[in-house]
Structure formats: structure tokens, C-alpha cells
Amino acid sequence: MPIVVFHKGGQTYTEEVKENTNLVVRAGIKQFPYPHLRYECGMGKCAKCACRVLAGAEHLPPVNWKEKKQLGDRIEQGYRLACQLWLNSDIELVQDQE
């Protein structure tokens, strides 16, 4: 099962999750990475859930059209929208403070 390492505000949170996990879905039912992961619309429109992937990006699906639209140049810096990602392998990501 994938291990998720999530950094936010200088803190690190780590947990094993089930295969095919979406972190925004998890946060939506108040499970890890709740309450640390910021998100809002859950539909790839607001980009509040944007995170920079530090490790494991190579296992993610290609950037989709919503991510291209919302993230623009930030994609080159490694940003992805957490709401658009179903995780099947280990990943390490950081979310900027607002």
C-alpha cells in the first residue's frame, strides 16, 4: 500500500493509505491528511489543493487538462492538483502555506 509523506508548515505527516487513494477524498471524510491538506471544490477548479511533488512523481498519471489550466507554469516546478490524483505508489509532497 502507498506511503504518503505530506509536508506543511514545517511539519511532516506520514501515513499508509489504501491503493487508489485520492487525498482530497480522504480529507473530505476527515481522514489523513485532514486537517492539514487545504482543499475546496474537489473538482479541479480552485487549485486550493495544489501540492509540489518531492518524490514519486514518475508513478503519477500525466498532467490532465484541468491541471494544465489551473497550474500553468507551476507544472514545471512539480505542482499537481491533489484532487486529480489517485495514488498507487509511494509519494512525498509539500503544500505551501496560504
Add this chain to the structure above:
Amino acid sequence: MAELMNRDEFRTALENAIKGKSANASPFSIAWAEGKLSREHLARWAENHYHYVGPFADYLGYLYARTPDSYTEAKDFLLANMYEEEIGGDRHTDLLIRFAEACGTTRERVVDPDNMSPTTRGLQSWCYAVAMREDPIVAVAGLVVGLESQVPSIYRKQTPTLREKYGFTDEEVEFFDLHIVSDEIHGERGYQIVLEHANTVELQQRCLKICEIGAQMRLLYTTALYNDYVQKEISLPELGLAA
């Protein structure tokens, strides 16, 4: 004699109750998946679907009001679902109308209740009746677990087809894309409420029953779409089904 199930057993039982009458088996869904529907057929689908899913926040609103104050987290989950359905991002029904317009119909036709079939009216009425009259936990099982939680698996199959076989653009099919994420959250919230609060044998059995009925209602609805709008042009044998 049924026994009280633990959370894992109960979740599996709920999932099985939903699978039994999946709408994926209806001729309309099969024709959709095979790319055999015309844009006119899809327009009729959108004109009906609007009246089923459009009032979803209304259904949940009735349910929210009847859920006991002590079920704070359950109420918060329902409220979050309502917010996300309507104003968390784009209004979901606006995206449905965008798809409908791409199929050649108009906003005016979509929102006009005279354009839904009697069966769609029946499904909508059933949703209102469940929201207003059932035990709130049983109602969550019927509407959120039984109906809403099915949506991601359905749309996960239908969305690539809409792009690849029907030639719609990403923006035109956004209604389907967003539901893969948001309805997964909503469905999971529904499961959490039901698993937490259906804590007697009787409540668990009623939840299972209403999931079965919800799946039957959805199958009835999609089957009627085929009968009302498609049957004259695409026969059952053309879909590999017995006439």
C-alpha cells in the same frame, strides 16, 4: 435471522446490494458505452438527468433538517455535500447544461420539467419521498450510498467514451469529470454516516433494502430512457440483448 454486522461486513453488504441491479446493465448504458447513441439521444438524457440530479441539494436539505442535532458530524457531511453540489466550485447543473448544449439542446429545454419522461418524474418523486419520510440514516443509505456513490464508477467508464467515440471536448464533458472526484467524496461521506449510525439489525437491513431499491429505481430510469428515446432507432439485438 439477520445478525448485527461489523463495519467491514456491513460495507461489503451495502456494496453488494448496490451492485445487484447496477444501471450499467440497462440498454441505454450499453448503447452509450458502445458509442451507438446520437447527440439527440444524449440531449434527451441531459433533459431528463437534470430533473433527477438537479434537486440533489434539495433532497439533502430535507434530510439535513430531519437529522437529529446530536448527529453533528453526519449533519456537517450533508451540509458539505450540499455546498459542494451548488456553490463550492461551478454549479453542477450548469455543467450538465453545458453538456446538453453541446448535444444540441438548450438551457430552456433542459430546465423545463415538461421535457422529462414520466419515469424520471417517478425517480425524482422517490428521491423526495425518501428524503422527507424515511429514517434519516436509511435515507442517506438510499440517496447518497445507493445512488450518489454509484456515479464515479459509471462516469469513469462513460467519460473516455464521450471524448473518444462521440468527439466531445474536455470542457463539454466536465460534468462527468468532476463527478468522478466530488461524488467519490460525497459517497464516502454517506458510507461513514451509515456505517456509524446504522447500529441495529433492523436499521442495517433497512439500509440494505433501500440501496437495492435505489439501484432498481436508477435501472428503471435508464431503461425508460432507452424505451422512450432510443428503441425505435437501435433495437435490443443490435446491442447484443434479447428482444
